[in-house]
Amino acid sequence: MTAPPSVVADEIGLSGAYLDERDEQLVLDVLRSGRLALGPMTERFERLLAERVGAHRVAALSSGTAGLHLGVKLAGVRPGDEVVTSPLSFIASANAILYEGGIPVFVDVDPRTLNVDPAAVEAAITPRTRAVLPVALFGYPLEYDGLLDVTARHGLAVVEDAAEALGTTYRGRPVGSFGHPTVFAFYPNKQMTTGEGGAIAVGSDDEWELVKSLSNQGRADRGETFLHTRLGYNYRLDELSAALGVAQLEKLDLLLELRSRVAARYDALLADLEGVTTLCSDDADRRRSWFVYVVFVEDPHDRDTIMARLAARGVSSKPYLPALHLQPLYRERFAFRPGMFPVAERAGARGLALPFHARLSEDAQARVVAALTAALRDG
Numbered sequence: 001m002t003a004p005p006s007v008v009a010d011e012i013g014l015s016g017a018y019l020d021e022r023d024e025q026l027v028l029d030v031l032r033s034g035r036l037a038l039g040p041m042t043e044r045f046e047r048l049l050a051e052r053v054g055a056h057r058v059a060a061l062s063s064g065t066a067g068l069h070l071g072v073k074l075a076g077v078r079p080g081d082e083v084v085t086s087p088l089s090f091i092a093s094a095n096a097i098l099y100e101g102g103i104p105v106f107v108d109v110d111p112r113t114l115n116v117d118p119a120a121v122e123a124a125i126t127p128r129t130r131a132v133l134p135v136a137l138f139g140y141p142l143e144y145d146g147l148l149d150v151t152a153r154h155g156l157a158v159v160e161d162a163a164e165a166l167g168t169t170y171r172g173r174p175v176g177s178f179g180h181p182t183v184f185a186f187y188p189n190k191q192m193t194t195g196e197g198g199a200i201a202v203g204s205d206d207e208w209e210l211v212k213s214l215s216n217q218g219r220a221d222r223g224e225t226f227l228h229t230r231l232g233y234n235y236r237l238d239e240l241s242a243a244l245g246v247a248q249l250e251k252l253d254l255l256l257e258l259r260s261r262v263a264a265r266y267d268a269l270l271a272d273l274e275g276v277t278t279l280c281s282d283d284a285d286r287r288r289s290w291f292v293y294v295v296f297v298e299d300p301h302d303r304d305t306i307m308a309r310l311a312a313r314g315v316s317s318k319p320y321l322p323a324l325h326l327q328p329l330y331r332e333r334f335a336f337r338p339g340m341f342p343v344a345e346r347a348g349a350r351g352l353a354l355p356f357h358a359r360l361s362e363d364a365q366a367r368v369v370a371a372l373t374a375a376l377r378d379g
């Protein structure tokens, strides 16, 4: 079969998992053991991840989306309850609220961090607010001190979408260690992967028992019997995926270091390029864990035109991320309209993810920046 004509030979791809012999070995070990589900590798993965993120306990799950759904259940969200959340995210964070009949109350993001601001969250609280579901977007930490102060004062549950923020730290503390349910995801483009997969970090044994039961068909035990005490789901991670997770966690420091080096190289190469801006920098208290490398295409340039010009030069890129309230599902259900959350809309219309992964070569990065420079100049 020949490649479709739109694919340029030697195209630089958008993302790529870092896989090595250790990943192969642990997956093969599980395959040969014959124990493919509900086994020791999942328990090992849960223990290692809890240690890594400083959480009391972690439950491994089939996806980040499953984790967000169970997080919303832990928060006790009932039909008609309001949940304050970000309009600039991947669709799963808002959908998880809808799964339980909750109403997403979007508050616009801070233009610098692209995360919700504690004061804006507080201003959106009503007597019907049950929970806050903030998103640590593009691996940048939330304002935990301010945010957790607001939620504590108003007696609200917190469910954090940290699907893009494994390895992120705030005032020296890892994301996942703040006590509230915190969701991670391991799709192949994330900082580390299990294929499909996710996890939820929780702050108590009771919450852990509950999410384990909910993820395993509402069982009263670990799966030995058919005794179901609540409405549950099959949100289990399998043993093969957990093995990959263990091997990836073992080298997470390396993966994060390589990603941040690639990001620093892009920062340096793009520093003097007019027409695009980059994500906000770290400071002493806030350290980003690099998930995607996003630039914002500034006036008078048009993001989609730049994207097409990059594609013509063999460089993949992707709009990142469209504002959630403008998705057809949300416009129809809640009558959201353009203009309601201008910062999120602006980022959604101008954000462009460039090729980014731990093994992206300096040469490939130079080609990406050359293509972007040319695309901005004249096409």
Ligand SMILES: *Cc1c(COP(=O)(O)O)cnc(C)c1O
Residues within 6 Å of the ligand: 062, 063, 064, 065, 066, 089, 090, 092, 093, 135, 161, 163, 164, 185, 186, 187, 197, 198
């Ligand atoms: C990736 C991602 C998710 C969902 O994770 P899946 O494992 O694909 O279900 C949720 N929220 C955000 C912000 C994400 O980037």
